[in-house]
Amino acid sequence: MKIENIQVLRGPNIWSIRRKKLIQMRLDLQEMEHKPTNEIEGFYERLEKLLPSLYTHRCSPGVPGGFFQRVIAGTWMGHVIEHVALEIQTLAGMDTGFGRTRETKTKGVYNVVFAYLEEKVGVFAAESAVRITEALIKGEDYDLEPDIQQMREIRENTRLGPSTGSIVEEAIARDIPWIRLNNQSLVQLGYGKNQVRFRATMTEKTSSIAVDIASNKDETKRMLQEQAIPVAKGITISSASGVAEAIRKVGFPLVFKPLNGNHGRGISTNIKTEEAAMEAYEHAAKISSRVIVERFVTGYDFRVLVIDNKMVAAALRDPAHVIGDGTLTIQELIDKENADPRRGYGHENVLTLIAVDRDTLDLLEKMGYTLETIPEKGEKIFLKSTANLSTGGTSVDVTDHIHPQNIFICERISKIIGLDICGIDIMAENLTEPLTENGGVVLEVNAAPGFRMHIAPSEGLPRNVAGHVLDMLYPTGKSARIPIIAITGTNGKTTTTRLIAHIVKNNGHRVGFTTSDGIYVQNNMMLKGDTTGPVSSEFILKDPTVDFAVLETARGGILRSGLGFGFCDIGVVTNIQEDHLGLADIHSLDDLARVKSVVLNSVKKDGWGVLNADNEHCVRIGNKADCNIAYFSLNENNPIIKSHCRKGGIAAICENGFITIQKGDWKIRVQRTILIPLTFGGTVPFMIENVLAATLASFLWGFKTEDIKMSLETFIPSAAQTPGRMNIFEFRDFRFMIDFAHNPDGYNGIKEFLKHIDSPLKIGIIAGTGDRRDDDIRELGKISAEMFDYIILRQEKHLRGRTAENIISLLTEGIRSVDPDKGVEVIPKEVDAIKHAMSLAKPGTFITALSDVIDNAIETVQNYQEQERNGLFNV
Numbered sequence: 103m104k105i106e107n108i109q110v111l112r113g114p115n116i117w118s119i120r121r122k123k124l125i126q127m128r129l130d131l132q133e134m135e136h137k138p139t140n141e142i143e144g145f146y147e148r149l150e151k152l153l154p155s156l157y158t159h160r161c162s163p164g165v166p167g168g169f170f171q172r173v174i175a176g177t178w179m180g181h182v183i184e185h186v187a188l189e190i191q192t193l194a195g196m197d198t199g200f201g202r203t204r205e206t207k208t209k210g211v212y213n214v215v216f217a218y219l220e221e222k223v224g225v226f227a228a229e230s231a232v233r234i235t236e237a238l239i240k241g242e243d244y245d246l247e248p249d250i251q252q253m254r255e256i257r258e259n260t261r262l263g264p265s266t267g268s269i270v271e272e273a274i275a276r277d278i279p280w281i282r283l284n285n286q287s288l289v290q291l292g293y294g295k296n297q298v299r300f301r302a303t304m305t306e307k308t309s310s311i312a313v314d315i316a317s318n319k320d321e322t323k324r325m326l327q328e329q330a331i332p333v334a335k336g337i338t339i340s341s342a343s344g345v346a347e348a349i350r351k352v353g354f355p356l357v358f359k360p361l362n363g364n365h366g367r368g369i370s371t372n373i374k375t376e377e378a379a380m381e382a383y384e385h386a387a388k389i390s391s392r393v394i395v396e397r398f399v400t401g402y403d404f405r406v407l408v409i410d411n412k413m414v415a416a417a418l419r420d421p422a423h424v425i426g427d428g429t430l431t432i433q434e435l436i437d438k439e440n441a442d443p444r445r446g447y448g449h450e451n452v453l454t455l456i457a458v459d460r461d462t463l464d465l466l467e468k469m470g471y472t473l474e475t476i477p478e479k480g481e482k483i484f485l486k487s488t489a490n491l492s493t494g495g496t497s498v499d500v501t502d503h504i505h506p507q508n509i510f511i512c513e514r515i516s517k518i519i520g521l522d523i524c525g526i527d528i529m530a531e532n533l534t535e536p537l538t539e540n541g542g543v544v545l546e547v548n549a550a551p552g553f554r555m556h557i558a559p560s561e562g563l564p565r566n567v568a569g570h571v572l573d574m575l576y577p578t579g580k581s582a583r584i585p586i587i588a589i590t591g592t593n594g595k596t597t598t599t600r601l602i603a604h605i606v607k608n609n610g611h612r613v614g615f616t617t618s619d620g621i622y623v624q625n626n627m628m629l630k631g632d633t634t635g636p637v638s639s640e641f642i643l644k645d646p647t648v649d650f651a652v653l654e655t656a657r658g659g660i661l662r663s664g665l666g667f668g669f670c671d672i673g674v675v676t677n678i679q680e681d682h683l684g685l686a687d688i689h690s691l692d693d694l695a696r697v698k699s700v701v702l703n704s705v706k707k708d709g710w711g712v713l714n715a716d717n718e719h720c721v722r723i724g725n726k727a728d729c730n731i732a733y734f735s736l737n738e739n740n741p742i743i744k745s746h747c748r749k750g751g752i753a754a755i756c757e758n759g760f761i762t763i764q765k766g767d768w769k770i771r772v773q774r775t776i777l778i779p780l781t782f783g784g785t786v787p788f789m790i791e792n793v794l795a796a797t798l799a800s801f802l803w804g805f806k807t808e809d810i811k812m813s814l815e816t817f818i819p820s821a822a823q824t825p826g827r828m829n830i831f832e833f834r835d836f837r838f839m840i841d842f843a844h845n846p847d848g849y850n851g852i853k854e855f856l857k858h859i860d861s862p863l864k865i866g867i868i869a870g871t872g873d874r875r876d877d878d879i880r881e882l883g884k885i886s887a888e889m890f891d892y893i894i895l896r897q898e899k900h901l902r903g904r905t906a907e908n909i910i911s912l913l914t915e916g917i918r919s920v921d922p923d924k925g926v927e928v929i930p931k932e933v934d935a936i937k938h939a940m941s942l943a944k945p946g947t948f949i950t951a952l953s954d955v956i957d958n959a960i961e962t963v964q965n966y967q968e969q970e971r972n973g974l975f976n977v
């Protein structure tokens with residue numbers, strides 16, 4: 103078997119709107135296409151032995167063991183690989199559960215689709231599942247454990263930490279969108295101007311001064327002491343010579359900790375000798391040049407969490423330990439404890455595996471023990487000097503048992519230090535009594551405190567502390583989203599996008615929009631290129647200045663990685679025509695409609711789908727949509743429009759020369775088509791369609807018809823406003839038009855326009871695109887022969903696997919099939935072709951360049967215009 107391609111889908115896609123995180127593996131079964139599972143001797147038995155947990159997969163029979171039933175009856179290897187990929191992720195601690203396997207139009211080639219939690223793990227699982235299945239087919243032994251462990255390690259290296267993850271999960275539960283901004287813990291919640299950012303448990307509200315104070319334990323201690331907060335007695339030293347002074351001033355027992363440390367690194371506790379003190383200093387000095395030496399206070403280690411100056415959780419933390427049974431050694435007790443299913447690698451479970459390190463060995467040495475010592479029954483052996491969960495510690499929730507005075511002290515501490523989220527470490531016998539009475543002290547205040555001990559305590563109630571973070575960042579009434587209008591279709595996407603953006607901008611919004619020629623914010627180009635995929639959408643949604651997004655959304659991005667947004671408010675489908683067929687398993691208009699419908703299906707339930715009633719495929723996907731639907735049509739008598747409006751629906755129609763909104767029986771005339779510059783005096787039907795779509799979408803959003811009318815009147819087609827969309831340049835003796843038309847429907851639109859052009863000579867410059875079917879390229883030639891008097895063929899780019907000669911030959915075949923005597927010549931380079939066409943022009947000539955490289959063509963023609971104005975034009 104051969105993996106042809108692995109794609110990572112990250113948004114709504116052709117397989118699922120709700121399940122955004124999917125792996126799509128294109129797999130060629132090769133000879134296994136002819137060998138289902140029931141024809142491979144011993145395959146089922148080997149599969150069941152290696153992965154007995156596959157019994158839980160219900161599959162199509164819908165019962166436990168259902169997948170095994172399919173294997174016994176006979177199923178294809180793509181299906182097996184899908185289930186293996188899901189199960190090995192589950193064994194690595196990432197339970198997903200969704201999968202699909204479908205054969206492509208190419209015999210023996212399948213799309214194997216399955217869910218993932220971490221995308222790098224998903225890719226690994228795809229490759230591993232193929233290796234595992236091949237071994238099972240051959241009857242070879244396969245050791246799963248290395249693969250499972252590698253997936254765990256990949257997950258730990260790439261996943262969001264438990265604190266960051268809890269905030270993201272809470273955001274998802276509240277329907278707040280999120281974007282990961284780097285490969286660590288920097289996350290954006292919300293879109294555009296309504297976004298907020300956080301890293302781990304520090305938010306954009308977190309004061310940098312407060313973080314500096316909390317990071318300096320000495321400064322924190324001083325400020326708290328000045329405000330009558332009980333703290334441990336101690337001093338700060340910066341050299342080994344200061345150890346003796348610390349012993350003299352503070353007195354044994356001592357605690358040594360780095361001034362700028364975190365997660366318990368470099369800390370040594372209960373130091374009772376000068377020799378141990380020197381070792382503890384050297385250990386801490388590896389982390390920080392300055393070391394805090396404090397009096398070791400006996401009691402229990404508590405962590406109190408304060409968010410937005412309110413106490414929300416408290417936990418008793420216990421360092422990693424084992425309890426002797428009088429039989430097992432300490433190492434054996436550790437192994438037994440690590441076998442607890444609650445413990446896992448990194449942050450995968452409630453508890454972390456206990457690792458033996460220098461801290462462990464030092465503690466045992468102080469007790470006179472080694473790993474081979476057998477403790478007495480009931481004896482508690484501490485293995486770490488700090489209670490961090492990341493080193494194997496445990497936590498018990500005590501939120502409901504904290505004394506009101508201690509709550510007051512902790513909330514006051516958060517204001518003294520200035521942290522919006524802070525973790526306060528307290529050493530005390532308990533928190534049920536005031537610290538001022540039981541002798542408890544505040545050890546330190548932590549910026550970016552971990553949430554794990556509160557969201558998943560070893561004992562007691564879990565606390566949804568992430569909910570308090572979201573309450574702070576998005577208080578009642580504050581939205582996390584900005585409006586999104588997404589536009590898709592075969593032709594007209596870019597013009598419709600630009601027109602909607604123009605209307606939105608004129609209504610006072612700061613609009614960001616994506617098109618096939620670039621990304622724009624308030625008409626300022628941010629990035630140049632074909633920017634119609636999910637990355638470009640995210641670019642706009644990440645921009646903190648944007649309050650309205652208008653996103654052109656092309657098929658390529660949807661197929662490659664899904665949409666760049668979870669859902670939109672309005673989805674526009676301009677039309678579904680033949681283009682790009684035969685690529686990426688899209689072979690028919692029904693296939694293409696399935697891709698385009700992803701945008702429509704991503705419209706929120708109370709949002710609107712805007713569809714072309716003159717296009718049967720648009721109507722078909724509209725019938726299945728789960729949102730409000732509105733239609734537009736060039737024909738006011740279109741039966742779809744008639745039926746839709748009889749039911750009280752909303753539509754936009756071209757009626758008696760007017761762009762008109764119709765709802766039920768009443769109509770609002772917006773403007774005459776001949777007064778809308780984009781329609782070229784009402785002579786270009788496909789431009790009228792674009793106007794109808796944009797008008798209807800704008801009306802549905804809530805813009806007033808008089809404001810829409812003004813925007814339609816001020817949207818002037820030009821190389822600046824609509825580059826490559828019927829840009830006409832006036833010369834003294836001729837006119838030159840450049841358009842991006844590149845498929846039969848686009849060519850037919852230009853053909854219809856040229857019927858209204860009175861010219862003694864119509865010259866066309868055309869080219870083909872290599873990734874189209876032969877018949878599609880021939881069809882371009884046929885249409886060209888019908889609308890031009892003379893044709894120049896050129897082909898220097900976009901070969902995409904073909905030769906220029908092959909494309910030109912197909913275009914010529916199409917031309918000759920219509921008019922064998924049509925004047926045709928080949929000039930490979932576009933610049934040369936443009937110059938030659940101008941040299942052929944006589945007064946009144948109309949030249950049309952249907953160009954796939956708009957920028958070059960526009961620049962070339964504009965240069966000639968400038969030369970003519972300066973009296974230098976000479977072709």
